Structure formats: C-alpha cells, structure tokens
Amino acid sequence: MSNTKVSILIPFKDTELYLPECLDSVLAQTHNDWEVIAIDDGSSDNSPALMQHYAAKDERIQPYKNRGQGIIPALQMAYTKAAGNFVTRMDSDDIMVPERLEWMLNALHSHGKGHVAVGQVRYFSHRGISNGYERYETWLNSLTAEGKNYDEIYKECVIPSPCWMVHRTDFDISNAFNPNRYPEDYDLTFRFYANGLKVIPCDKVLHHWRDYDTRTSRTHEHYAQNYFLDIKLHYFLKLDYRPKRPLVVWGAGYKGKTIAKRLLEMQINFVWLCDNPLKIGKKIYGKELVHFKTLKNLNHPQSIVTVANEAAQRDIKHFFSKVKQVPMHDYFFFC
Structure with a gap:
C-alpha cells in the first residue's frame, strides 16, 4: 500500500x-x-x-x-x-x-x-x-x-x-x-x-x-428536508443535548413543528416558543406554544432555533449574547 x-x-x-x-x-x-x-x-x-x-x-x-x-x-x-x-x-x-x-x-x-x-x-x-x-x-x-x-x-x-x-x-x-x-x-x-x-x-x-x-x-x-431534520436531531441528542438542562424549541413553522413532533414521539420534554400572537396559547400535537417571556423562568436552557428569517435570527443571536449564552453549547441554529 x-x-x-x-x-x-x-x-x-x-x-x-x-x-x-x-x-x-x-x-x-x-x-x-x-x-x-x-x-x-x-x-x-x-x-x-x-x-x-x-x-x-x-x-x-x-x-x-x-x-x-x-x-x-x-x-x-x-x-x-x-x-x-x-x-x-x-x-x-x-x-x-x-x-x-x-x-x-x-x-x-x-x-x-x-x-x-x-x-x-x-x-x-x-x-x-x-x-x-x-x-x-x-x-x-x-x-x-x-x-x-x-x-x-x-x-x-x-x-x-x-x-x-x-x-x-x-x-x-x-x-x-x-x-x-x-x-x-x-x-x-x-x-x-x-x-x-x-x-x-x-x-x-x-x-x-x-x-x-x-x-x-x-x-x-x-434528500428531502425531513431527512436533514432527522439527522440534525439525531446527532444533537447524541452529541450536544444535556438532559439535565431545560430544552427550548424556537419557532412553529414546518421545521419547528417537525422537530417538536419528533421530540414528543421520543417523550423528550421541551418548551415551545413562538412570536406569532395567533399561535401563542394554542396547542399543536397537544403541546402549548408559549411567549418568549417564558425564558425568564428557565434555568440555563439549551435552545434549538428553527426560525429561518435572517433578521429574526440576528435578533435571536443578540438576545443570546446579552444573556451570555454561546453557540454550539447553549443554542443551535437548525436553519
């Protein structure tokens, strides 16, 4: 050789x-x-x-x-x-x-x-x-x-x-x-x-x-979108997820709903955040969507962000920076 x-x-x-x-x-x-x-x-x-x-x-x-x-x-x-x-x-x-x-x-x-x-x-x-x-x-x-x-x-x-x-x-x-x-x-x-x-x-x-x-x-x-999401969640749970920390899912679009559904199927508890006033307080797959202010009540959470809008992503990153959370440890952008 x-x-x-x-x-x-x-x-x-x-x-x-x-x-x-x-x-x-x-x-x-x-x-x-x-x-x-x-x-x-x-x-x-x-x-x-x-x-x-x-x-x-x-x-x-x-x-x-x-x-x-x-x-x-x-x-x-x-x-x-x-x-x-x-x-x-x-x-x-x-x-x-x-x-x-x-x-x-x-x-x-x-x-x-x-x-x-x-x-x-x-x-x-x-x-x-x-x-x-x-x-x-x-x-x-x-x-x-x-x-x-x-x-x-x-x-x-x-x-x-x-x-x-x-x-x-x-x-x-x-x-x-x-x-x-x-x-x-x-x-x-x-x-x-x-x-x-x-x-x-x-x-x-x-x-x-x-x-x-x-x-x-x-x-x-x-190579459809759901296959990519399945791989992301599979390796997040295997490599970076910390079960003793609260888990948060940001967003209730297609990707957010897909991730939420998979977590519910695996019986993994999470908080589901949404900024759409028409969805806040409603349930999808039996899970209630809550307002961002809920974050203040969580102790050192990990976040999966499924929000695709670039301006919204910048705002979210600014928020994480203010509360001294760091990427690939405290928060993970899935899109």
Whole structure:
C-alpha cells in the first residue's frame, strides 16, 4: 500500500454527458499516485461503457457494478476495493481542479492524523446558479476559509460531499460509509465532527460542483428536508443535548413543528416558543406554544432555533449574547 496513494471513490449512474469531464479532471491531477474505484449504480445510459473505455486506457481506473442499489451501497462497495492510505470521494458529474489531490494530501501530511482536508467549491450550470445555491456556496466557503465548518453544522451540510480527504485510519474510526442513513454526506460530516476530526482551513477553490435539474440531490426523496431534520436531531441528542438542562424549541413553522413532533414521539420534554400572537396559547400535537417571556423562568436552557428569517435570527443571536449564552453549547441554529 503506497504511503501517498489516494483512493478516489466515484459512484455513478446515468451521467454519460458529464463523465468524460470528470475523469479527464482526475487524469489531469498534479498528484498522480491515485486510484479511481468507480461503482455503476444501475445506469441505463452509456456511462458504464465510457468508464470501461477510460479504464482500458489507464489501469488506475477500476470499474465495478454495485452489488446493491443506491449511493450508500455503492460507496460501501467502493471502499471495500480501496487500497489507498488516503480516501476521498468524487461525484461523476463534477470537476476537480488540477491541484486538488496535491493540496489536500499536503495539508494532511502537514497537520497529521485527526484532520479532514476540505476545499472551497464553485457551483456551475449551463443555466446559471440560483440565488439559493450562490448563498450556500458563499456561506460554505466562508466557513472553509477559516476551518470553522463545525460552528454551523446544524444549519446545513458543512463539508461538501465531493471535496474532502482523510487518512484511511480516521475514516475507519468515523465508521466509513457504514450507517445506512441519508443524506449520507451530512451523516458523514456529523461523524467527522463526533470523532473530533479537525477541519484544515482552505482558501482555494478545489472543486467545481455542477448543478442541473436531474441531479440526485434535487430529485431523490432521501434528500428531502425531513431527512436533514432527522439527522440534525439525531446527532444533537447524541452529541450536544444535556438532559439535565431545560430544552427550548424556537419557532412553529414546518421545521419547528417537525422537530417538536419528533421530540414528543421520543417523550423528550421541551418548551415551545413562538412570536406569532395567533399561535401563542394554542396547542399543536397537544403541546402549548408559549411567549418568549417564558425564558425568564428557565434555568440555563439549551435552545434549538428553527426560525429561518435572517433578521429574526440576528435578533435571536443578540438576545443570546446579552444573556451570555454561546453557540454550539447553549443554542443551535437548525436553519
């Protein structure tokens, strides 16, 4: 096993339009000690033939067919074939910049085990990028520039699924791709966080992230909002929740109601705050919504904030600052 070999895991399905650009970007890497473990997840187009064509020209590219169905079984299978001391993932419709592997490998060699190398990303699309994706890109890159990705982990996925690299031993400690929990990239990010892998800051765009209408994250039910909320709550209760402290849920929109319903199902007691005078004093799922002034009667509470309005979020952060509560300990923004 080479000390510098990077295993690049690429699940693919029906991406013949984009696969050549993806593989050409891998072949153009300045670091050439790599292997591609490519798993066909049931393609119905010409993708498998394209992959075989590239494999015939370069033995570092190793194509297989998924033994199961879906991206998690494909990633699990890919990892069983991997021989590198370093592991990364790549989406078959995206593009690496030429120095991506070299930069990440150097960062990991410099910082040692117990770290995850990430890169800044740039969205691109034939039709232009929506405001939502543009804001996500700006937010994600601002965190990556300082290595503070975990600071807002409960808001959104803070490590881009196709742009990270870790030591193989750290990947094993984080349980690799074993949990069958979607969205799989967000779940992996939480497991990096749970196992204390520190994020190495990066001020370079290392990955070009393609957006189009049939991209899996846009079309598959596993990437619907409720799946993200389930993962957030799962890891909050596992990692950051302190049962001896009062728990507060802020907001009664879709996310607030979903979180409240899950907590009630698990018989976890909480106070449900709302600023809508039409809802205060009423019950949803049998739980009464109360006014913010109720906070004064709580002793050192923990808060899940599901309020999406940015102006309201600023007001809430100002309130927490005044009462000397700190993020990721006393309060957690879920949106």
